[in-house]
Amino acid sequence: MDNYPLLNIFWTMLELFLWILWFFLLFKIITDIFRSHDMGGWAKAGWLLLVILVPLIGVLVYVIARGRSMGERDVEQAQRADAAFKAYIRDAAGAAPGEGPGEGPGGRSHVDDLAKLADLKSSGAISEEEYQKAKEKLLV
Incomplete structure (x- = not known):
């Protein structure tokens, strides 16, 4: 250790x-x-x-x-991922976008949808904030 002082380690x-x-x-x-869509093949190769x-x-x-433009592409990709995640949550919760009060798809009541939301929240698939937003959407 004497041949390799502390400053050299840092x-x-x-x-x-x-x-x-x-x-x-x-x-x-x-x-x-x-990932860039605004460049052609030759520009990418260059x-x-x-x-x-x-x-x-x-x-x-x-x-x-x-x-x-690199930063803008990162933001667009994050927004697409967020939209896909939200669509997955809606699919998993069984609520279609824009669905009104009353019964859900296939004649299910909102009680069933709320139960699925609670299961998703308890399993950690959705956060508390997402759970509250989805619950408010169902109850309105």
């Missing part, structure tokens, strides 16, 4: 952390290149070659040139 940890960050950024950019062959310059140029 320096090695910092270098490891920076390498992990670098690879995370590199893979994030490569996935964004393939960006990919630039990022792979000259990584430091390629990544910096990509972040400068397309950083804003």
Whole structure:
């Protein structure tokens, strides 16, 4: 341990952390290149070659040139995932979107729907907030 002082350990940890960050950024950019719908195949191939062959310059140029649209694509993907999750919750709860008061689909009462919601909440599939929103939607 005398040959490797404490400061060298901290320096090695910092270098490891920076390498992990670098690879995370590199893979994030490569996935964004393939996810981008506003670029053609040749543009994607050019960006990919630039990022792979000259990584430091390629990544910096990509972040400068397309950083804003990269963030917008992340937000759109999160919104799509959220909408899919909410549709799944509605499906699992048995309530169709826009369904009014009274009986549910197939002649079920809202008591059955509330019981399913309670089961989803107790199993941890939905949060307390989602449970309250779905319950209010059923009872209105």
